[in-house]
Amino acid sequence: MKGMRWLAAGALVGALAVAGCGGDDGDNGSAANTGGDGAISGSITTWIMDPGSPKLQEVFNQYAKDFEAEHAGSDVKIEFVPWAQAHDKFTTAIAGGKVPDVAEMGTTWTPEFADQGAFEPVPAAAAGDYVSSLVDAATLDGEVWGKPWYAGARALVYRKDVLKKAGVEPPKTWDELKAAATAIKEKGGGIYPVAFNGLTEHYYLPAIWQAGGEIATQDGASWKAALNSPEGTQAIDFYTSFYKEDLTPKASIGWEEPDAQEAFINGDVAMLIAGGWTYNSIIQTKPELEKNIGTALAPAGPSGKDTAFAGGSHLVVFKESKDVATANAFVDFMLEPENLNKFTSEIGFLPGTTAGIEASGYLDDPVRKPFAEQLLDHSAVYPPSPRWGALEGANIFDGVIQNVMKGKESPEEAAKSLAEQMDQEFAG
Amino acid sequence: MSHAPATISAERRRAPRRPDLAGVRRAVARLTLPVLLLLPALIIIGGLVGYPLVKTIWLSFTETRLGDLVDGSGEWVGLANYKEVFTDEHLRTSLINTVVFGTACVIGTMVFGFAVALLLNERLRGNLLFGLAVLLPWAVPALAASAIWRWLFDDRYGFVNWALVNLGFSHFQDYAWFADRNSAYVAIFVTVVWQSFPFVALSLLAGLQTLPRETLHAAAVDGASAWQRFRLVTLPLLRPIVAVLVVFSTIWDFKIFDQIYVMAQGVPDRAADTAAVTAYRESFALGHYGVGSAVAVVLFVVLLAFSIVYVRMIGKEAQA
Numbered sequence: 001m002k003g004m005r006w007l008a009a010g011a012l013v014g015a016l017a018v019a020g021c022g023g024d025d026g027d028n029g030s031a032a033n034t035g036g037d038g039a040i041s042g043s044i045t046t047w048i049m050d051p052g053s054p055k056l057q058e059v060f061n062q063y064a065k066d067f068e069a070e071h072a073g074s075d076v077k078i079e080f081v082p083w084a085q086a087h088d089k090f091t092t093a094i095a096g097g098k099v100p101d102v103a104e105m106g107t108t109w110t111p112e113f114a115d116q117g118a119f120e121p122v123p124a125a126a127a128g129d130y131v132s133s134l135v136d137a138a139t140l141d142g143e144v145w146g147k148p149w150y151a152g153a154r155a156l157v158y159r160k161d162v163l164k165k166a167g168v169e170p171p172k173t174w175d176e177l178k179a180a181a182t183a184i185k186e187k188g189g190g191i192y193p194v195a196f197n198g199l200t201e202h203y204y205l206p207a208i209w210q211a212g213g214e215i216a217t218q219d220g221a222s223w224k225a226a227l228n229s230p231e232g233t234q235a236i237d238f239y240t241s242f243y244k245e246d247l248t249p250k251a252s253i254g255w256e257e258p259d260a261q262e263a264f265i266n267g268d269v270a271m272l273i274a275g276g277w278t279y280n281s282i283i284q285t286k287p288e289l290e291k292n293i294g295t296a297l298a299p300a301g302p303s304g305k306d307t308a309f310a311g312g313s314h315l316v317v318f319k320e321s322k323d324v325a326t327a328n329a330f331v332d333f334m335l336e337p338e339n340l341n342k343f344t345s346e347i348g349f350l351p352g353t354t355a356g357i358e359a360s361g362y363l364d365d366p367v368r369k370p371f372a373e374q375l376l377d378h379s380a381v382y383p384p385s386p387r388w389g390a391l392e393g394a395n396i397f398d399g400v401i402q403n404v405m406k407g408k409e410s411p412e413e414a415a416k417s418l419a420e421q422m423d424q425e426f427a428g
Numbered sequence: 429m430s431h432a433p434a435t436i437s438a439e440r441r442r443a444p445r446r447p448d449l450a451g452v453r454r455a456v457a458r459l460t461l462p463v464l465l466l467l468p469a470l471i472i473i474g475g476l477v478g479y480p481l482v483k484t485i486w487l488s489f490t491e492t493r494l495g496d497l498v499d500g501s502g503e504w505v506g507l508a509n510y511k512e513v514f515t516d517e518h519l520r521t522s523l524i525n526t527v528v529f530g531t532a533c534v535i536g537t538m539v540f541g542f543a544v545a546l547l548l549n550e551r552l553r554g555n556l557l558f559g560l561a562v563l564l565p566w567a568v569p570a571l572a573a574s575a576i577w578r579w580l581f582d583d584r585y586g587f588v589n590w591a592l593v594n595l596g597f598s599h600f601q602d603y604a605w606f607a608d609r610n611s612a613y614v615a616i617f618v619t620v621v622w623q624s625f626p627f628v629a630l631s632l633l634a635g636l637q638t639l640p641r642e643t644l645h646a647a648a649v650d651g652a653s654a655w656q657r658f659r660l661v662t663l664p665l666l667r668p669i670v671a672v673l674v675v676f677s678t679i680w681d682f683k684i685f686d687q688i689y690v691m692a693q694g695v696p697d698r699a700a701d702t703a704a705v706t707a708y709r710e711s712f713a714l715g716h717y718g719v720g721s722a723v724a725v726v727l728f729v730v731l732l733a734f735s736i737v738y739v740r741m742i743g744k745e746a747q748a
Contacts, residue, residue, distance in 0.1 A: 088712045095497045095712075116495045199694060251583035251604035254694020268584060394714040395698075402696030406608075 041073035042323030044101035044330060049313065050080035051347060053284060059343050067333050074326055084256060087393040094118050101321035102330055105146055105314045107137040108382055112389030114145035120317040120324055122147055134352050137384055138314050146314025147331060148352030150344050152275040153308040153375040154202060160294045162188050162270040170296045174210070174238055177299040181247040184270050195260035195269045196242045198253040198402040202309050203273050205397065207235035209380055212303030216383040216422060223385045223426045228419035234302070237411040240404045253405050265289070273298070276348030276371035295370045297378060310379035312352060350375055387425050396421045488721035497717055509722035519723060521699065522706035526682055526727065529613055529702065533681040534674060536621040541628030548629065549636045566626035574690035577619040581605040606691065609699040616691050616700070620684060628673050635669040636662070675738040679731055703727040
């Protein structure tokens with residue numbers, strides 16, 4: 001197991017559209033770090049990725065209140081940042097020296113910003129306290145820069161009623177997925193079979209693994225792109241064929257994950273690549289859909305692999321925080337099992353701590369079981385290179401995939417140009 | 429008496445110098461207070477405009493990453509970033525987009541603004557209400573307007589597709605406006621023009637109301653048609669205002685950001701991005717602060733040229 005990675009949760013953004021989210025940075029003064037003295041009485045600002053539901057936002061606000069009640073004089077301000085804007089916002093915050101004290105960090109971004117020297121190192125934890133792959137994902141140059149918070153992997157979510165109407169079983173392989181999609185298009189009553197977005201790399205990059213290929217391979221300390229291969233080409237061809245054959249909405253070429261989620265909620269698509277967090281968000285938004293939703297592991301590619309991307313979040317403390325002691329205390333507070341489970345069970349992720357997973361009971365719930373299985377036994381992580389976050393931030397994959405969808409590039413050309421861009425960035 | 433000529437000659441000798449000194453002293457006295465009074469503003473302008481400008485120009489000649497930005501240690505690369513701006517297909521396309529789409533927006537805004545101004549200038553019933561309504565789009569923040577129009581152009585739930593389908597254009601059922609550069613530009617064009625025509629319309633209306641009625645009457649009496657009166661009388665008389673508005677609109681529409689950022693993000697391969705958005709993305713998404721700054725500087729130079737034209741025009745008007 002290499003480092004486990006990250007960021008799954010574009011979906012959390014929910015229907016959140018535009019986001020002025022004013023980072024109220026005014027209070028990052030020049031006061032010296034007070035890491036040593038251990039007094040838990042400062043004011044800190046915490047950036048949390050917007051969970052997209054008022055109920056979940058309330059969970060976080062309650063953390064702040066409980067923490068303040070426990071530590072007299074402390075003041076915790078929670079600010080919600082939409083996933084889609086988060087990478088830019090962290091970049092500008094670090095560049096401008098206006099960082100929060102504590103933040104939730106997508107696991108693929110942790111090495112990138114740690115490489116810039118943005119974070120306080122995390123004191124060594126006892127082995128087995130955390131999900132080890134998530135610790136690996138936070139490790140750079142032998143030090144750990146963030147504490148695992150939660151993780152998840154995308155499986156398949158489908159409408160039982162539509163599949164029944166089209167006369168198909170939940171697909172277990174790529175071939176079955178294509179056949180099911182074609183049947184739904186013909187007999188589904190005007191509903192689109194799937195939402196295969198142009199702007200969601202967590203949908204199409206795992207297809208490379210499912211085809212039996214690799215995205216990149218490690219070569220000593222550096223990384224090298226590996227998707228310029230027959231498997232990589234096959235994966236791109238398979239994914240984009242759904243757009244070319246009208247099996248996904250035409251607009252989905254410009255969709256991000258929340259758009260696809262919304263289309264599923266509105267009854268416009270029958271199958272969705274989605275994690276437990278998306279599933280929870282769907283049934284919370286539209287409870288009447290619950291009885292018609294089924295879940296299954298991701299369909300397996302020609303190699304027999306049904307690998308999905310394992311994403312999640314770390315909690316980090318910024319080096320420029322003016323009160324590291326309070327910041328660390330608040331992180332530990334959020335990671336206490338009873339606090340952690342309030343959030344993960346609500347949102348549909350697995351906790352990042354061993355104690356949290358034991359308390360969660362995910363594997364006993366038949367509908368949520370595929371999500372847990374997908375993460376624990378059928379998932380992989382993107383290359384834990386400090387450059388990966390920049391590749392993601394720049395969406396280098398999306399433009400190429402969109403061009404293939406439009407027929408402007410062949411899958412072979414796409415794999416080749418992506419590999420070139422990745423190698424350029426890895427060498428960067 | 430005998431020393432009188434001496435006095436005169438002494439005075440003659442001093443005479444050319446004295447007014448000089450006094451003049452300088454008077455000039456200094458005259459300038460000290462204004463300069464002192466202006467100083468706070470000059471310092472603020474220097475800090476808010478001058479520093480970022482100089483820093484951006486400097487960055488554009490360096491290879492700077494996020495880490496370098498923090499400790500200010502970019503590597504000097506000369507004109508390499510500018511070379512990339514003009515050779516890299518994406519960057520070059522964004523500059524061409526800026527000029528072509530920006531120009532289209534200027535023309536659209538001017539034509540529509542003129543039409544509305546002429547309509548408002550007619551003494552019609554309810555014109556006051558109409559005039560107020562015209563102002564409203566201007567008051568909507570660009571970001572909010574972009575989000576609203578993005579919804580109006582939504583493929584499945586948008587008003588635009590609904591209306592077009594009901595008008596008999598069934599081709600627009602689930603039509604994805606933002607899945608292609610040209611159709612995305614149609615939607616963004618509508619948004620930009622909708623937001624910027626009120627200023628143009630009201631400025632032109634103010635101009636129209638100062639026109640001498642006699643000239644127009646005389647033209648009408650001489651048998652000029654409505655179109656001839658507009659082309660041969662109204663337009664030449666409004667020329668100074670039109671020129672200034674064109675320059676203004678050009679500056680605004682070339683540095684357009686919000687609408688593109690919100691509406692063009694899903695356009696395949698980001699083919700509809702303009703220079704301002706590209707500068708932002710190169711810097712803050714890709715971490716290529718040097719290249720991003722170079723794009724910004726190129727855009728700045730283009731806009732500077734238009735601003736000089738504008739300042740010249742204002743100068744001429746002041747003289748006239």
